[in-house]
Amino acid sequence: MQKGKASLLFEHPAYITGMASVAGKKEGEGPLGKAIDVVEQDPMFGSDSWEQAESAMQKQAADLALEKGDIHRKDIRYLFAGDLLGQLIATSFGTVDLEIPLFGLYGACSTIGEALSLGAMCIDACHADKVMAMASSHYATAEKQFRFPLGYGNQRPQCTTWTVTGCGAFVLSSKGSEEQVQITGITTGRMVDLGAKDSMNMGAAMAPAAWDTIMQNFKDFGVDEGWYDKIITGDLGEVGKKILLDFMKNEGHDLSEKHTDCGLEIFDNKTQDTHSGGSGCGCAAVTLCAKILPEMLQGTWKRVLFVPTGALLSTVSYNEGLSIPGIAHGVILERIGGKKKK
């Protein structure tokens, strides 16, 4: 079913029937620590390199999501997955053993939104009974890819975010119960480039994309912030959140009560030295698994607009003096059954 320019409302919503989060020590010490399924103390995850560590984390999250959902690997028809690294090496190596037909995705830190969107489209179309959506990031692989060697001990300005070491894996199914959370619609983002050029301020690069996608969602469905119990962006952090709220206010929408950001949920910026907040594909994916879906299952929120955000940063384009375009993918999460807590 089509509705609006960039949105779809599904006739057959996908049920989230399996989910797992795996994260690192620092994430385990944060506000969501107790809700993360596996907190691994070894940043190498028993591997020989940071990249292999991230692959191992993906494998662990995928296996655990299947186990928790009591689902056999062979019943997963497609895997939609990605990470931040060039040529998706965390995903390439992390998913070989799964032997599931793979659609490799790159949406920077918005990847879990892209994966859930395509997975839900696939379920809605009856192209599959079960698919998996997964995305990961690792602090050390991201720093190596995008910034400085860890040993260099680079100073970070206050507007930087801290890449989450974490992976979230989700099984989407055509069948489920009303007590489970469903993906009932999506709003797919486009590239938005307002000229942000500071690679140490990803929030500023992504906020315009989040604004564009949320406004498009409101327009396509003829709703506003009142329609949702919560609007949750991916990894804008404190700086990006402020920009988003300002942009939305200029359009006449006050999100101050309704909005939160996964980057502000996963770390305690005041005590964890994470400056503006958490970031990376793993930030939105782990927070979805450890905070958003549990709150929905407990009845705190019934309808959430989940908007993972991505900054298309590359050292190559950055060093050539180019700006950093952003993208944000909106996913509507709903729980039809159960009573709302408040």
Next chain:
Amino acid sequence: MQKGKASLLFEHPAYITGMASVAGKKEGEGPLGKAIDVVEQDPMFGSDSWEQAESAMQKQAADLALEKGDIHRKDIRYLFAGDLLGQLIATSFGTVDLEIPLFGLYGACSTIGEALSLGAMCIDACHADKVMAMASSHYATAEKQFRFPLGYGNQRPQCTTWTVTGCGAFVLSSKGSEEQVQITGITTGRMVDLGAKDSMNMGAAMAPAAWDTIMQNFKDFGVDEGWYDKIITGDLGEVGKKILLDFMKNEGHDLSEKHTDCGLEIFDNKTQDTHSGGSGCGCAAVTLCAKILPEMLQGTWKRVLFVPTGALLSTVSYNEGLSIPGIAHGVILERIGGKKKK
């Protein structure tokens, strides 16, 4: 409609109603030169960097595919696109101006197969009336990303392939005529890693993935090579082709008459110093536009299994001593109307 483990047969096949290819000087001098829509003599495409050149090429191909198909940009609901570069920078910057909701894809050189697959799934599901699938590569951006600075004048072993400077863009529509080529089914690849470690021999890394996907296609649909007029892989080159044919022969399938490879169609290895053949996302995408679809429209072939192949090479994983996994995405192209020439 589902059929088989990794394949779909579409109830509503997507019609290819617009297509365009843009390529570089060397490609223009090759066997397909006259059939390529735009052969650009300036490898910089009027830009300041190789990466911006690749972005400009994407923009040009997208605009031309719309123009040739007499389709308005605003009627394209989704764009499925990717390239070889880390963080998809050719695509990020190349598609900003299009303002079309974007699913960024990474399947290495198989990306056009991934994009056509997801695009056709989207059309089959009635999620869109029109979508675009696009993929590009540029010799200079790829050499910079994966191998050596051009000025270094590195010697290349005979088993290497030559990255195509080119982009192919395709508009898929829910409506069309039987005279047009349709995507009637897909077989989605999975990661296949038989341990190839030579970054100068991509054919060897990808051939096992092509074999896996073709065998899966035969199994899922209960067919063999006799069902297709042609089976066309993406960029195996001479070395990879030999491996694929050997692997297939071991399974009792003789592809010697039915198989060709885009990497062997786009360059004349004997006169163009391209060693094993062409490669890169642009290789399969340009050959599809300049050779495969024209042959089908002329009636030479009625049913083609198009199998773009990708090697998940990364300098990071390669330098850490890891192997190079491969992936291949199968797309069934059919032309129902018209008479077969031979």
